[in-house]
Amino acid sequence: MSEPVRLSKRVIELFGCSRREADLYITGGWVSVDGQVVEAPQFKVEGQRVELHPEASLDPVEPVTLLLHCAADADNARIQQSLAAVNHWSDDPHTQRVLHGHFLRQEQSLPLQVGASGLVVLSQDWRTQRKLREDGHKLEQEYLLEVSGELAPNGLERLKKGLLHKGVQFPPCKASWQSEQRLRFALKNPQPQQLRQMCAALGLTVLAMKRIRIGGVPMAKLPLGQWRYLGEKERF
Numbered sequence: 340m341s342e343p344v345r346l347s348k349r350v351i352e353l354f355g356c357s358r359r360e361a362d363l364y365i366t367g368g369w370v371s372v373d374g375q376v377v378e379a380p381q382f383k384v385e386g387q388r389v390e391l392h393p394e395a396s397l398d399p400v401e402p403v404t405l406l407l408h409c410a411a412d413a414d415n416a417r418i419q420q421s422l423a424a425v426n427h428w429s430d431d432p433h434t435q436r437v438l439h440g441h442f443l444r445q446e447q448s449l450p451l452q453v454g455a456s457g458l459v460v461l462s463q464d465w466r467t468q469r470k471l472r473e474d475g476h477k478l479e480q481e482y483l484l485e486v487s488g489e490l491a492p493n494g495l496e497r498l499k500k501g502l503l504h505k506g507v508q509f510p511p512c513k514a515s516w517q518s519e520q521r522l523r524f525a526l527k528n529p530q531p532q533q534l535r536q537m538c539a540a541l542g543l544t545v546l547a548m549k550r551i552r553i554g555g556v557p558m559a560k561l562p563l564g565q566w567r568y569l570g571e572k573e574r575f
Contacts (some may be wrong), residue, residue: 346370347380349389356362360397366436369395378439400440402463404569409559411456412548418447418459426543426565433570448536450554452534457550458558462569469534470575476528480553484522484534486543492540504540520546 347547350361350370364370365380369392372384407421427434445461448471462468471478491497495514502509512526522543524534535545551558554575561567 340384341385343383343385345380346372346382346384349384350391353389354391354466362560363399364391364395365395366438366440368436370447380539384574394542396499398437401464404462404464404467405566406442406459406556406558406569407443407459407461407566408449408563409456409459411454415432415447418461418519419445421564428561430560431567433566433568434502434552434574435491445499448472449478449480451550452482452508452529452548454535454545455548455550456563457482457548457555458556458561460569460575461555462552465534467569475574477524478554479527479552480529480550482524482529482534483517483549483551484524484538484545485520485547486522486538487520488543490543491541498537500503502537502540504537507536509537509540512537520569525552 346365347358347361350356350364351358354361354364356364362380363381366378368376368378370377371390371392372382373387374536405422407418409418409421419442424437426439439464443465446463446468447459447461448468449460451457452457460467460471462471463517495516497510498509500512501511510526512524514525515523522538534548540543544553556569556573556575
């Protein structure tokens, strides 16, 4: 029986390409083993059927940005576990070939408020990473809050002008009722616990929070625990 060999070596033997070309074909998702795409050049093969997609390209895998509907209080490990092909939103309007390489070296920016669920941005693209790192404080974030209690008189107007409470000056923000127990907040650069503190200052208790937009990018109908690609024309 033949000894197992690296998939990249078998691709070189079968298709007459260089080591670098074999690695690009494999990591680009163009090589299948017995009908299943394998993206690891070191994968061991013996007598399996190895095929190269007829439209195979040597272009490197382009960095991508992913939008995740994250559960409340999910730590980084849980977020990374969510980045899998099985959790890709089936109705993603910006769909492309899902590759394992899209889940590697993803950097998270603009963390959620503590206890909040909702939109989380992860990116491999240095341009997006720099935009969110350097200009994140300028981007408006939109949250929906489920609350209980009775709003203090003129509470929404005080929020719009900049709430002053016990010597603490909060920056102005947009606030409106969406239903009897749901408030919408739109504000830039919210500090940790800021939304809870503003609500408490106005007599409200926050029961749940969800971020639904960052800048010009909405979460829209993305289901909890699933992710989609950032579209080419979408801008934060």
